[in-house]
Amino acid sequence: xxxxxxxxxxxxxxxxxxxxxxxxxxxxxxxxxxxxxxxxxxxxxxxxxxxxxxxxxxxxxxxxxxxxxxxxxxxxxxxxxxxxxxxxxxxxxxxxxxxxxxxxxxxxxxxxxxx
Amino acid sequence: xxxxxxxxxxxxxxxxxxxxxxxxxxxxxxxxxxxxxxxxxxxxxxxxxxxxxxxxxxxxxxxxxxxxxxxxxxxxxxxxxxxxxxxxxxxxxxxxxxxxxxxxxxxxxxxx
Numbered sequence: 001x002x003x004x005x006x007x008x009x010x011x012x013x014x015x016x017x018x019x020x021x022x023x024x025x026x027x028x029x030x031x032x033x034x035x036x037x038x039x040x041x042x043x044x045x046x047x048x049x050x051x052x053x054x055x056x057x058x059x060x061x062x063x064x065x066x067x068x069x070x071x072x073x074x075x076x077x078x079x080x081x082x083x084x085x086x087x088x089x090x091x092x093x094x095x096x097x098x099x100x101x102x103x104x105x106x107x108x109x110x111x112x113x114x115x
Numbered sequence: 116x117x118x119x120x121x122x123x124x125x126x127x128x129x130x131x132x133x134x135x136x137x138x139x140x141x142x143x144x145x146x147x148x149x150x151x152x153x154x155x156x157x158x159x160x161x162x163x164x165x166x167x168x169x170x171x172x173x174x175x176x177x178x179x180x181x182x183x184x185x186x187x188x189x190x191x192x193x194x195x196x197x198x199x200x201x202x203x204x205x206x207x208x209x210x211x212x213x214x215x216x217x218x219x220x221x222x223x224x225x226x227x
Contacts, residue, residue: 002158033215042219043159043204056213090158097213101147101166104215106158 004107018079025093038087121218138205145207
């Protein structure tokens, strides 16, 4: 158990819908990262927050947005869902930032299926 | 363009042998490189980090080497066990970048 929690574990929804994925980092970690993992793309970095502020952005679609709240939990919002958005979504946390080479602790993931 | 390459073909070895996995990269000057283990349907788990000024790092049965001239990292598991069967991902951070970039991973299968 990494100490990172993600809810829900599974999500089935229809195209065009909007969903929210939630992540609670390990106690004491200030950074939260979001990743998308699909069979054909591997693990793709989406976005990072550090202590409530956006720190880095990867290939995150405009239909996706995220935020980190004062209690450091984070939410990833996916809207106007398409079939191709079906994937595993992971959240990870670390004490500081990726720039320091810090270990990222990954959550169990949310499996999203868009029908 | 920047690329990280790991063998897409699964590596099959016999129990007790040494497994060696490769991570090659192009157009990066990584400050460090990390290796993770991922089991099916689960999140990656950190194993080892090696920095650009280090040649080799060890942890129990694991060893990582980093050759910035060849632009390659090798990940070794000695005395491999069936429980080592998993996908192994390398990840690196380019100089000055905050963005973590992962390879697609290599599946290791250790046969009893």
